[in-house]
Amino acid sequence: MKHISRPDLSPEQQSLLEGVRVRPIQPHEAERFDQLIATEHYLKNSRLVGRHLRHVAEWGGQWVGLLTWTPGAFNLKLREQWIGWSVEQKKRRLCLVVNNSRFLILPSFHVPNLASRVMKLSLQRLSQDWRERYGHQVLVAETFVDSQQFLGTSYKAS
16 A cells, blocks of 8 residues: 655554545444444435445544445536437446445544545445446446535545
């Protein structure tokens, strides 16, 4: 793994950035995951409908971040223009689009660059994890950012 060096970080923060790992949750972890989303995420809603995947970021056995991936939005004008699919292609291929519907770095782990690192690690394994669960890869990952509350920096950086 590439060494991430930031002189402004403590040794523990540096260790966190270098040692964080992302994996799908296990079935027995779903309740804990949902409870943390419900209490710590600003939307306060952990309900997932349809196909979905939950990723947890861990460091030293501790959960530091949570992500959920769900089906892509059915109609999204800018995405449709960008991809250029016909109506028939969209009907066949929309299942290849997923949405990052929740992303949470737990409060005690707010460290510079951690969010973008976790997102990058999740994206690196997303298609394979989705294939193992649903039998096909992911072509596009999308998300929506509430620009009144967030800048979307971690998405841009990852």
